[in-house]
Amino acid sequence: MTLLPALQTAFPNFSAARLFTLIVLFFWGVICIHLLDTLWLYWRDGYIHWGETRIVFNRTRMSFQVNMITGFLLAELLARGLLHQRFLRLSTPVLITILFSNLVCTALVDTRWGTIGLVGSLFSSFVLLTMHHMRRSKVILMGGTLVLLIGASAMLGYASWKTDPRWQTLESDAIAGWNAPLNSFCYNKPDGIVPINSLGLPMDxxxxxxxxxxHRGWAIVAEHPAGMGPRKEAFNYILRRDLQTDKITVPHSHYGLIEFGLQxxxxxxxxxxxxxxxCWYIGWRQFRHGNTMAGMFLLLFTVGFFSRTLVDHNLKDHYLEQYMMLTGLLIGICSLKPRNEKQSPS
Structure with a gap:
C-alpha cells in the first residue's frame, strides 16, 4: 500500500499506471518463457508437449499466472472499447498480442479450471463495464460485444471439451468419488483401489x-471448527493423525478455502x-466514483482470486503473496489522488 507513494517521492513522474504496467509485463515474462520453451521442445521432439511445463512447478501454477494477467488485459481492452478509457501504458496491438499468447498458453497447459476462469473474466469485465456505462445509444455496441464474448467462450469451451476427455465422464466420476473410501487411490495413489463409476469404467x-x-474436507472442518493452526499440508496431517496411518499420500484437499478452514x-x-x-467494497466504490480502472482491477482480482480458492489450493505460498501484494498496491492506487496522469481516452 505504501509502495507507490514511496516511489513517487523519489520519482515524481512515476505514475501508478506505469508501475502497474511494469508489474504486468514482468508477470507475463513467465508465460513468454513457457511459450518459447514449448517451441524449443517441439523443434527438438517433433510434437507438442500438451499439459506440460518446465518453467513452474505444475500446470496449476502456470494457469494461475495466465489467468491473473489475462483478467487485467481483458478488462483493459473492454474499457478501451466501451468506455474509451485506458490505464496500462501499452498500445492496443501489444495488448492483443499478449492476450493471444495467454490464450495459446492456456490451451497448451490444458487446465479445465483455468479455461473456466478465463470465461469468467470475460463476462465479469463485460458486466461491470455495462453497469458503468449503459446508455440507449450503446445498446448495439453492447449487444455486439456480448455476442463476441459468447462466441469466444463457446470456442474455448469446445476446445476444452475436445482436448480434455475428463469432461465426458465428469458426472458419473463425481458420483462414484463422493463417498470414495480412504483406501482408494484418492488417498493412497500408489496402492489404493480404483472405484468404478456408473458407466462401468475406472473412475478418473x-x-x-x-x-x-x-465432501471429506468440509466434514473435517465441521469436526474441527477451531482449526489446527498453520500447516501447509493440513488435510494430509489430519487424516494421518486421526486414522493413525502413514498410508495417506494425498498432500492436500485441492481446495484453498477448505485448507484455510482446516488451519x-x-x-x-x-x-x-x-x-x-x-477489498471488494473499496474496488466497487472507486469503480463507481471516478477511479474506474483501478477500482475495476481490484474488483475483478478479488472476485477472481476468491473463485479460484473454491476449486484450487491457492491460499498458500506465492499465490497468496502475489494476491496480497497486488491487492495492497491497487488499494494504495485507489487511496491516492491521480498524480501526473489521467485515465486517458484511447
Missing part, C-alpha cells in the same frame, strides 16, 4: 477424487471473507 482421478476431497477454523474463514468483502 481428477473428477472423482476432487468430489471426495470436497484457521470457521472463525478464520469468516475473517478472510470479511477481508475480501472489504
Amino acid at each position: 482421478h481428477s473428477n472423482g477424487c476432487r468430489a471426495s476431497f470436497f 484457521n477454523g470457521i472463525a478464520g474463514i469468516a475473517g478472510w471473507l470479511i477481508l475480501l468483502v472489504g
Whole structure:
C-alpha cells in the first residue's frame, strides 16, 4: 500500500499506471518463457508437449499466472472499447498480442479450471463495464460485444471439451468419488483401489477424487471448527493423525478455502471473507466514483482470486503473496489522488 507513494517521492513522474504496467509485463515474462520453451521442445521432439511445463512447478501454477494477467488485459481492452478509457501504458496491438499468447498458453497447459476462469473474466469485465456505462445509444455496441464474448467462450469451451476427455465422464466420476473410501487411490495413489463409476469404467482421478476431497474436507472442518493452526499440508496431517496411518499420500484437499478452514477454523474463514468483502467494497466504490480502472482491477482480482480458492489450493505460498501484494498496491492506487496522469481516452 505504501509502495507507490514511496516511489513517487523519489520519482515524481512515476505514475501508478506505469508501475502497474511494469508489474504486468514482468508477470507475463513467465508465460513468454513457457511459450518459447514449448517451441524449443517441439523443434527438438517433433510434437507438442500438451499439459506440460518446465518453467513452474505444475500446470496449476502456470494457469494461475495466465489467468491473473489475462483478467487485467481483458478488462483493459473492454474499457478501451466501451468506455474509451485506458490505464496500462501499452498500445492496443501489444495488448492483443499478449492476450493471444495467454490464450495459446492456456490451451497448451490444458487446465479445465483455468479455461473456466478465463470465461469468467470475460463476462465479469463485460458486466461491470455495462453497469458503468449503459446508455440507449450503446445498446448495439453492447449487444455486439456480448455476442463476441459468447462466441469466444463457446470456442474455448469446445476446445476444452475436445482436448480434455475428463469432461465426458465428469458426472458419473463425481458420483462414484463422493463417498470414495480412504483406501482408494484418492488417498493412497500408489496402492489404493480404483472405484468404478456408473458407466462401468475406472473412475478418473481428477473428477472423482476432487468430489471426495470436497465432501471429506468440509466434514473435517465441521469436526474441527477451531482449526489446527498453520500447516501447509493440513488435510494430509489430519487424516494421518486421526486414522493413525502413514498410508495417506494425498498432500492436500485441492481446495484453498477448505485448507484455510482446516488451519484457521470457521472463525478464520469468516475473517478472510470479511477481508475480501472489504477489498471488494473499496474496488466497487472507486469503480463507481471516478477511479474506474483501478477500482475495476481490484474488483475483478478479488472476485477472481476468491473463485479460484473454491476449486484450487491457492491460499498458500506465492499465490497468496502475489494476491496480497497486488491487492495492497491497487488499494494504495485507489487511496491516492491521480498524480501526473489521467485515465486517458484511447
